[in-house]
Structures are given as structure tokens and as C-alpha cells.
Amino acid sequence: MIIVMRDDATKDQIQNITQNIEDKGLKVHAITGVNNTVLGVVGDATSVDRETLALSDGIEKIVPINEPFKMANRKMHPENSVINVKGVEIGGNKLCVIAGPCSIESEDQITSVAKSVKKAGASILRGGAYKPRSSPYSFQGLKGEGLMMMVRASQKVGIPIVTEILDPRHVEMFENLADVMQIGARNMQNYELLKEVGRAKTPVLLKRGFSSTIDEWLMAAEYIMSEGNENVILCERGIRTFSKYTRNTLDLSSIPVVKNLSHLPIIVDPSHALGKSSMVESMSLAAVAAGADGLLIEVHNDPKHALCDGAQSVTPEQFTEIMNKVKKVAEAVGRQA
Numbered sequence: 001m002i003i004v005m006r007d008d009a010t011k012d013q014i015q016n017i018t019q020n021i022e023d024k025g026l027k028v029h030a031i032t033g034v035n036n037t038v039l040g041v042v043g044d045a046t047s048v049d050r051e052t053l054a055l056s057d058g059i060e061k062i063v064p065i066n067e068p069f070k071m072a073n074r075k076m077h078p079e080n081s082v083i084n085v086k087g088v089e090i091g092g093n094k095l096c097v098i099a100g101p102c103s104i105e106s107e108d109q110i111t112s113v114a115k116s117v118k119k120a121g122a123s124i125l126r127g128g129a130y131k132p133r134s135s136p137y138s139f140q141g142l143k144g145e146g147l148m149m150m151v152r153a154s155q156k157v158g159i160p161i162v163t164e165i166l167d168p169r170h171v172e173m174f175e176n177l178a179d180v181m182q183i184g185a186r187n188m189q190n191y192e193l194l195k196e197v198g199r200a201k202t203p204v205l206l207k208r209g210f211s212s213t214i215d216e217w218l219m220a221a222e223y224i225m226s227e228g229n230e231n232v233i234l235c236e237r238g239i240r241t242f243s244k245y246t247r248n249t250l251d252l253s254s255i256p257v258v259k260n261l262s263h264l265p266i267i268v269d270p271s272h273a274l275g276k277s278s279m280v281e282s283m284s285l286a287a288v289a290a291g292a293d294g295l296l297i298e299v300h301n302d303p304k305h306a307l308c309d310g311a312q313s314v315t316p317e318q319f320t321e322i323m324n325k326v327k328k329v330a331e332a333v334g335r336q337a
């Protein structure tokens with residue numbers, strides 16, 4: 001439920017209501033706007049009698065939130081949330097393009113890709129150090145060593161980094177080294193991991209699980225936010241369907257649905273959705289046209305020899321070409337790229 005306070009509500013009135021609700025074991029999330037304060041009640045609000053509460057001084061109205069996600073709900077925060085990653089904004093007018101290899105393979109590789117994608121207009125570098133592979137026999141990533149290579153590339157090139165976290169025990173290390181922690185599709189419902197990254201301050205890129213509904217996805221965001229970390233960026237990366245010509249089916253309709261339900265930014269990963277580099281461009285443009293706040297694109301300097309996801313990785317040249325077209329579509333829909 002949301003309690004909208006009157007314009008002339010006093011600090012004491014806000015404090016009394018907050019105390020009254022917290023005494024019932026619920027959390028209150030205050031949003032102070034230009035004109036008034038809105039109190040978001042987080043938790044199971046069935047113990048609060050709305051009619052009695054409405055008699056308290058200073059309240060303008062009480063709006064119930066029927067959806068199970070509260071913190072992620074647009075009713076709680078009508079404005080779009082803009083997440084700041086070392087000065088790069090995600091969710092504002094300018095699109096945020098994240099690009100880089102599926103996995104970090106060497107210092108030269110990650111540094112060279114970092115330079116090319118930055119030059120083409122990407123604002124964040126991606127790269128996996130800890131890889132969640134479907135087979136235990138596949139390359140599992142360079143782990144800590146890979147992470148350090150990426151940190152050095154980031155410093156050298158001057159671009160923030162996003163990398164996937166698999167283990168709740170790594171949160172402290174990632175907080176120190178990564179600018180954004182990625183929760184992959186396979187871990188979207190790993191609640192212990194979600195809670196642990198929720199206790200950190202580093203922004204989280206939360207990918208949609210390949211069999212997850214939008215409500216489940218927003219509830220995963222709620223797990224993170226309810227622990228205190230409100231810096232969540234959603235990433236649509238395709239879901240499993242009967243369609244056999246693409247790796248997954250890119251659910252672009254999730255963009256307007258999420259925009260309607262939530263204030264969180266949403267970006268699109270056409271690489272994992274399509275699985276083929278030749279199809280990345282068209283769906284990147286479609287995602288921007290549909291209102292995505294950014295893109296996540298896999299870029300490899302030598303896709304044929306990539307240790308992971310080579311078939312869907314575009315070359316730096318192809319990425320530059322995609323960026324040029326993305327800029328035009330962004331402009332057509334009133335955004336910048």
C-alpha cells in the first residue's frame with residue numbers, strides 16, 4: 001500500500017504514521033517529492049486496517065498495491081528510476097549500450113574489445129569471468145584471474161564493467177571490483193544469491209529467466225530491492241518457446257509491459273535471445289524502437305575462435321555498424337544513443 005501525504009503534512013505526522021506501521025513489523029519506504037511525501041509500505045500489509053489508518057492526520061489518500069511486487073512497482077515510484085554507474089545513466093533519455101565478449105579469454109582480448117566498443121559508442125564493457133555453462137566440461141571462465149584482467153582493461157580504457165556473479169560468497173569481491181553485478185538467466189530465482197546482492201550497494205543487472213513470467217522476474221527484483229539495493233536494471237534476454245530458428249524467443253513485448261508495471265530500467269540482450277550474430281542488428285533496432293533503455297550485445301575480436309557463444313558474437317566492425325543504426329532509431333523515438 002502507498003500512503004500519499006498531504007502537501008502540508010508535518011514531519012511529526014509523517015513520523016507518527018511511519019512509527020505506527022513499523023510497530024506492526026512492516027517497513028516504510030519514504031519518497032520525498034517536490035510537493036509532498038509518499039510512504040510505501042513494504043511487507044504483508046494485511047495487519048494494517050486502512051480505514052483506521054486513513055483517520056491519521058496528514059494523510060491525503062491510501063492506495064493499495066495489489067501486485068506482489070511493491071518496491072519494483074511503478075505505483076510506488078511513478079517516475080522512471082535512473083541508475084548511475086560511475087557517471088553512466090541507465091533509464092534516462094540516453095540509451096546505455098553494454099558490449100563485450102561472452103567470456104574474458106585473455107588480457108589482450110578484453111582490452112582490445114574494450115577499446116573498440118568504447119570507440120563505437122558503448123558505455124559499459126561486459127565480460128564473464130565466472131561462466132554458468134550448461135555442461136560441466138565446457139570452459140568455465142578464467143574466474144578471479146579473468147576478473148582482474150577486466151578490471152585492468154577497464155582502468156586502461158576508462159569504461160565501467162559488468163560481470164556475472166554466480167556465488168553469494170563472491171559478493172564482497174564483486175563489490176570491490178565490478179561496477180555492475182550481473183545475475184544470469186539461470187540464477188534469476190536463486191533467492192540466496194538475490195538476497196546477498198541485495199545487501200550490497202553495487203547495481204545489479206537482472207536477466208530474465210528463460211522460463212520466467214514477468215511477475216516472477218519482478219519478484220526477483222523485489223528480493224534484491226527489499227534487502228536495500230534499489231539499483232536494479234532488468235534485462236530481457238529471450239525465453240524458451242517452440243520456435244526452433246533462434247536460440248530463444250525475444251519477448252520484446254515485455255518492454256511496454258515492464259514499463260507499465262515498474263519504474264526500473266529495462267535493457268535488451270539480442271545476442272542470447274537470437275543466438276546468431278546475423279540477427280543481432282535487426283532485433284537491436286527493434287528493441288530500441290520498442291522503448292528499451294539500452295542493449296547488451298556480445299562482441300568478440302575473433303568470434304570463430306571464441307571460447308563461448310562465438311556464433312552469436314558480432315565483430316567490432318559489425319558492432320560499429322549496429323551502433324550507427326541504433327543512433328538513428330534512437331533519434332526517431334526521441335532518445336539519444
Ligand code: PEP
Pocket residue numbers: 102128132183184185186207237272
Ligand atoms: C551471458 O550474459 O553471457 C549469459 C550467460 O547470459 P544468460 O544468463 O542470459 O544466458
Ligand code: MN
Pocket residue numbers: 102103272298308309
Ligand atoms: Mn554469452
